[in-house]
Amino acid sequence: xxxxxxxxxxxxxxxxxxxxxxxxxxxxxxxxxxxxxxxxxxxxxxxxxxxxxxxxxxxxxxxxxxxxxxxxxxxxxxxxxxxxxxxxxxxxxxxxxxxxxxxxxxxxxxxxxxxxxxxxxxxxxxxxxxxxxxxxxxxxxxxx
Numbered sequence: 001x002x003x004x005x006x007x008x009x010x011x012x013x014x015x016x017x018x019x020x021x022x023x024x025x026x027x028x029x030x031x032x033x034x035x036x037x038x039x040x041x042x043x044x045x046x047x048x049x050x051x052x053x054x055x056x057x058x059x060x061x062x063x064x065x066x067x068x069x070x071x072x073x074x075x076x077x078x079x080x081x082x083x084x085x086x087x088x089x090x091x092x093x094x095x096x097x098x099x100x101x102x103x104x105x106x107x108x109x110x111x112x113x114x115x116x117x118x119x120x121x122x123x124x125x126x127x128x129x130x131x132x133x134x135x136x137x138x139x140x141x142x143x144x
Contacts, residue, residue, distance in 0.1 A: 004052040005119035006043070006081075007094065007111050008034060008074050013043070014111025016119045017050050022127065025119035027112035035077055040084055047085060054087055058094030058118045092122050 001022055007014035013034035016027045031046065033039045047055065057078040060070045075091065082089035094114070 001053045002051050003054045003056055003119060004047060004050060005056045005115045007058045007115040007118060008077050009111060012111050014109060014115035016112055016116035018119060018123055022123050025116040027116045030109050030111045044084060052087060055081060055089045056092045056122050057089060059091040060094055092118060094118050
């Protein structure tokens with residue numbers, strides 16, 4: 001499954017894509033003004049070009065886990081994107097991804113590095129949810 005992660009901002013939207021196995025996140029060029037008609041068209045084209053099966057939009061929660069004006073803006077952006085795409089769009093906590101991107105450096109834009117950190121977290125969480133049952137004749141153990 002290929003996943004496209006977006007670190008939404010009004011001016012720029014950082015982008016990162018997973019490899020088909022869902023283990024590596026690679027930053028892509030950011031999309032400018034993503035909430036505009038042109039920006040949404042660019043994101044639709046990107047989804048089609050990479051063959052994304054899902055889009056994960058970073059949710060900028062406060063350090064305490066609460067909402068802010070920026071959180072509501074990201075929710076509205078994700079809802080609009082979900083209406084424009086034929087694949088699932090979900091929100092994922094992006095706290096600390098910008099700070100990680102600042103520290104990681106590299107050639108990709110800071111916004112797209114933040115999207116890559118977001119995607120790595122999402123992939124790690126979902127990889128642990130998809131651990132195969134080593135003994136298919138028995139029910140999987142309960143997780144706590």
